[in-house]
Amino acid sequence: WNLTSREWKVVLFLISKLDSKNQESFEEQVVSVKELESALKTDNKKWGGIYKEIEKIRKNLMSKPIDFYTDVVVDGKRLMGGVAFFEMIAPEYGDNGSVNLRFKFTRSVKPLLLELNERFVSIPQDKTKWLKSGHAIRFLLAAKAERDASRKYKDVSSMRFTIENF
DSSP states (O other): OOOOHHHHHHHHHHHHTOOTTTOOSOOOEEEEHHHHHHHHOSSSSOOSOHHHHHHHHHHHHHHOEEEEEEEEEETTEEEEEEEESEEEEEEEEOTTSOEEEEEEEOGGGHHHHHTHHHHSOOOOHHHHTTOOOHHHHHHHHHHHHHHHHHHTTOSSOOOOOOGGGO
16 A cells, blocks of 8 residues: 555554444544644644645545455466545534544445454554654554564564565
8 A cells, every 4th residue: 555654644543543342333533634633743833734735635545545465366476456445535514613524434444444453553653653754654564563473472583574575
C-alpha cells in the first residue's frame, strides 16, 4: 500500500479508534477536523490550509486500493487482488457547528480490522507522528511485527529486510 506519511497517519489514527476486541458492528467513525489536524501535525507551526490538505488526503485514500496476493497462479506467478479501504469519506457539521469528517471502511476490510489485536502490531501514535515518509512508517510496522513475533522465542533478535519484503 503506497501511502504518504500523512495518509498512513490518518489510517493508523482511525484504526487506533477501533475496539477490535469488543466491537462487533462496523460503524462509521466521525472525527473532528481539529482532532485530525492534531494527529497529523508534528509541531506547532502553521502548515497551510488544513481543509486543502484533508481534501488531498481524502482523494488519495479513496483512490488507493489495498493490494494482496491471491491463490490464482498464471505462468508461475500469483495474481494480485485489491480492495478499497474506504467506502466513504465525507465532511459534515458537528453538533456545535464544527466541521467533522465521516469515515466508513468497506465491508471487505471488516474482518481484517476487527481482528487486529490477534494478527497485527500496534504502534503508539507518538511513534509515527514524527516520521516524514510513508516508507518509514511501513518499515516501522514491519520491523515491529517481526520483533513481536520473535520475542516469544528469544530476548535478542536481528532482522534483515530486502526490497522484496516491501
